[in-house]
Amino acid sequence: MAHASPVRQPDLFIVGAPKSGTTALHTHLGSHPQIVLPSQKDRPFYASDLDFRRWRLSRADYEAQLREGADAPILGHSCVWYLYSHTAAEEIRRAAPDAKIVIMLRNPVDMLHAQHSQFLYNGNEDIADFGQALAAEPDRRAGRRVPRRAHFPQGLWYLDTARFGEQVERYLRVFGEGRVATILYDDFRADPDGTVAGVARWLGADGVPLSGGVVNANRRVRSRSLQSFLMAPPPWLERAVHAVLPRSLHGRIAPWMIRRNIQERPREPVPAELRRRIAADLAGDVSRLGELVGRDLGDWCGDGPDGAGQRVGVRRARA
Numbered sequence: 001m002a003h004a005s006p007v008r009q010p011d012l013f014i015v016g017a018p019k020s021g022t023t024a025l026h027t028h029l030g031s032h033p034q035i036v037l038p039s040q041k042d043r044p045f046y047a048s049d050l051d052f053r054r055w056r057l058s059r060a061d062y063e064a065q066l067r068e069g070a071d072a073p074i075l076g077h078s079c080v081w082y083l084y085s086h087t088a089a090e091e092i093r094r095a096a097p098d099a100k101i102v103i104m105l106r107n108p109v110d111m112l113h114a115q116h117s118q119f120l121y122n123g124n125e126d127i128a129d130f131g132q133a134l135a136a137e138p139d140r141r142a143g144r145r146v147p148r149r150a151h152f153p154q155g156l157w158y159l160d161t162a163r164f165g166e167q168v169e170r171y172l173r174v175f176g177e178g179r180v181a182t183i184l185y186d187d188f189r190a191d192p193d194g195t196v197a198g199v200a201r202w203l204g205a206d207g208v209p210l211s212g213g214v215v216n217a218n219r220r221v222r223s224r225s226l227q228s229f230l231m232a233p234p235p236w237l238e239r240a241v242h243a244v245l246p247r248s249l250h251g252r253i254a255p256w257m258i259r260r261n262i263q264e265r266p267r268e269p270v271p272a273e274l275r276r277r278i279a280a281d282l283a284g285d286v287s288r289l290g291e292l293v294g295r296d297l298g299d300w301c302g303d304g305p306d307g308a309g310q311r312v313g314v315r316r317a318r319a
Contacts, residue, residue: 007063009096012037012076012203015171016083017164019114020106021188026078028196034205036069037076045077046092047085054151074203081152083167084160089174099179100203101171106185107300108162108286109278113270115161124150131274134158159281165288172292182293 012035014022023041030037043055045062057065069075082088083103092099106114116133119125126147127133133156139145140156155161171180181202188195200206270278279286279301290297 007066008070008075010066010077010099011074011096012100012102013082013092013096014076014078014080014102014104015088015092016080016103017105017111017167018080018084018161019111019118020080020104020185021183022078022080022104024192025102025104025183025188025196025199028192029076029199032200032205034073035076035200035203036072036074037078038065038068041078042080044079044081046095047079047082047088048091049087050081050085050152050154052081052152074205081155083164083171084154086170089171093174099175101175101180102199103168103171103180103182104185104188105164105168105182105289108164108282109270109275109300112158112162112278113267115155116158117267119155122151123147124152124155130270134274134278159278162282163285165285165292168289168292184295 012029014026014029014037016022026037026041029035030039043057044050044052045057045059065077066075082092092101112134113130116125116130120128124147125133127136127145136145137156137158140153146153146156150156168180168182181199183195183199283301286297286300
């Protein structure tokens, strides 16, 4: 990854955090006439320190993706795990030193709860109870109790994924304040049009209105074992399906079955005692983050979920 690429590099990287509005931002920015983002989000190329067992882009695939937007005024790339990675910031800087970085952040307790639900959906997690999944973290760091079909074991180190203070500090150190914008989930949810328009202007594009609608609603699977099988079918089965089915149906059966196996509904709230325990573990990092972004995030360590009167906000990078 260190050597220069002949392909035009992105002007924009949306680097995370998970479950903090990045899919909505990616979708709405991607509909902007001056901005091109790949249709598939969260397929990593950088973050060499993380073990992605599915979806990692080869150099050829990544450069092919970039070529599709080579003529766009603004070219972007999105992967929520670049924020968590210890190496991605420097890897991105070496390839695209003039890029701008967008970071979206959320109350870490609610982010973790949402991420646990997402991992249950995509087969990375097999412990249905959120508290028990957190309690399994020491074993998982030692390589125990990791789901057989897990595609991203380091994502199961839940508390580390939510240490936003050290993660944001890394990007500020590598790119400087003028090239990093931080956006908090509650402000995006309260004013999505204004937030997207502001990011577009910061990137040098026109501010345009976005279309409404929920993006990336919470999903639960009816059968976790079926979902895990569909997300990562054994190679012999894929070969057999391809041999039997017409080419026009290749790649369509599993997505159809996955859609039939899900239902959209709100998550149950995090139990109050568990919320307090996670917040206490992350209080020092939240304080560090508040200093970095110049906001009072004290209520992130309180008892309420997203939107419960939190004194949070947006800090856009200085031009």
